[in-house]
Amino acid sequence: MSKLLEGKRVCVTGASAGIGRAVAIGCARHGADVAVNFANDSNGADSAVAEIEALGQRAIAVQGDVAEAESATRLISHTVKALGGVDIFVNNAGICPFHAFLDMPAETFERTMRVNLHGAYFMVQAAANQMVKQGHGGSIIAMSSISALVGGEYQTHYTPTKAGVLSLMQSTAIALGKHGIRCNALLPGTILTDINKDDLADTDKRRYMEGRVPLGRLGQPQDMVGPTVFLASDELSGYVTGAALLVDGGAFVNLQ
Numbered sequence: 001m002s003k004l005l006e007g008k009r010v011c012v013t014g015a016s017a018g019i020g021r022a023v024a025i026g027c028a029r030h031g032a033d034v035a036v037n038f039a040n041d042s043n044g045a046d047s048a049v050a051e052i053e054a055l056g057q058r059a060i061a062v063q064g065d066v067a068e069a070e071s072a073t074r075l076i077s078h079t080v081k082a083l084g085g086v087d088i089f090v091n092n093a094g095i096c097p098f099h100a101f102l103d104m105p106a107e108t109f110e111r112t113m114r115v116n117l118h119g120a121y122f123m124v125q126a127a128a129n130q131m132v133k134q135g136h137g138g139s140i141i142a143m144s145s146i147s148a149l150v151g152g153e154y155q156t157h158y159t160p161t162k163a164g165v166l167s168l169m170q171s172t173a174i175a176l177g178k179h180g181i182r183c184n185a186l187l188p189g190t191i192l193t194d195i196n197k198d199d200l201a202d203t204d205k206r207r208y209m210e211g212r213v214p215l216g217r218l219g220q221p222q223d224m225v226g227p228t229v230f231l232a233s234d235e236l237s238g239y240v241t242g243a244a245l246l247v248d249g250g251a252f253v254n255l256q
């Protein structure tokens with residue numbers, strides 16, 4: 001397999017587990033050096049760094065809660081110091097504490113907004129400023145969701161953040177096009193990670209979700225790697241910006 005990201009410096013938020021971790025390691029497999037942001041799971045981040053280094057690439061772990069604006073400038077400055085710059089930025093960190101609408105605690109709503117949407121804004125802004133400074137463009141990829149397009153009974157606080165992240169990529173694609181920076185959204189369907197482990201422990205719910213997928217299975221974090229590398233690679237997607245790519249096994253189009 002040819003290496004599509006040779007010499008690129010990639011920064012991934014929330015990369016200690018799940019999709020972010022798979023994407024960070026997948027980019028390294030394609031020749032990139034990687035900065036791994038994490039919130040609390042330093043073991044997860046350290047083991048991702050070790051896997052990346054074992055592939056012969058450089059890697060660092062940078063702790064930081066994406067909900068705090070200063071984490072963004074810190075992450076970018078640590079990445080620049082260790083890797084020399086940022087060419088590809090993957091805004092991945094996110095939470096989805098499933099809860100009913102009518103008694104949604106204000107703090108759950110606010111935390112979800114702060115991590116998923118405010119965090120994306122600060123992070124993308126800091127990465128974009130660095131790319132503009134470098135002067136040779138870049139690729140920004142945000143993990144939105146199928147939930148940007150459809151609702152969820154226990155996700156009324158979450159789905160607006162994913163619609164917001166999609167919208168952020170559309171607007172930043174316009175704002176940053178003149179700098180050669182491409183901005184795109186990935187819209188995963190249901191991917192088996194910690195974020196939905198408890199929700200899918202309900203076997204009826206899990207069977208229902210599996211039954212909605214024309215390809216016949218729920219996703220794995222690895223399913224997000226190819227689409228991320230595609231959007232990261234100028235060779236493959238150099239004229240793609242402001243786009244949204246569903247990666248859901250066909251769930252969205254499956255009405256009946």
Ligand SMILES: NC(=O)C1=CN([C@@H]2O[C@H](COP(=O)(O)OP(=O)(O)OC[C@H]3O[C@@H](n4cnc5c(N)ncnc54)[C@H](O)[C@@H]3O)[C@@H](O)[C@H]2O)C=CC1
Nearest residue numbers: 014016017018019039065066093094145190191193194195
């Ligand atoms: N798993 C799924 O079915 C889907 C996931 N997504 C999105 O993909 C992204 C990744 O989710 P998963 O890998 O599934 O979940 P996960 O729970 O396995 O991983 C989330 C990662 O984000 C990190 N994180 C959480 N809060 C953070 C914070 N405040 N600051 C820094 N890092 C933080 C976690 O430590 C973890 O590394 C999220 O944005 C999620 O909304 C979108 C659609 C479907």
Ligand SMILES: C[C@H](O)[C@@H]1OC(=O)[C@H](O)[C@@H]1O
Nearest residue numbers: 096145147189190195196
């Ligand atoms: C966490 C959920 O399983 C997951 O999150 C999303 O964004 C998808 O819509 C799934 O519901």
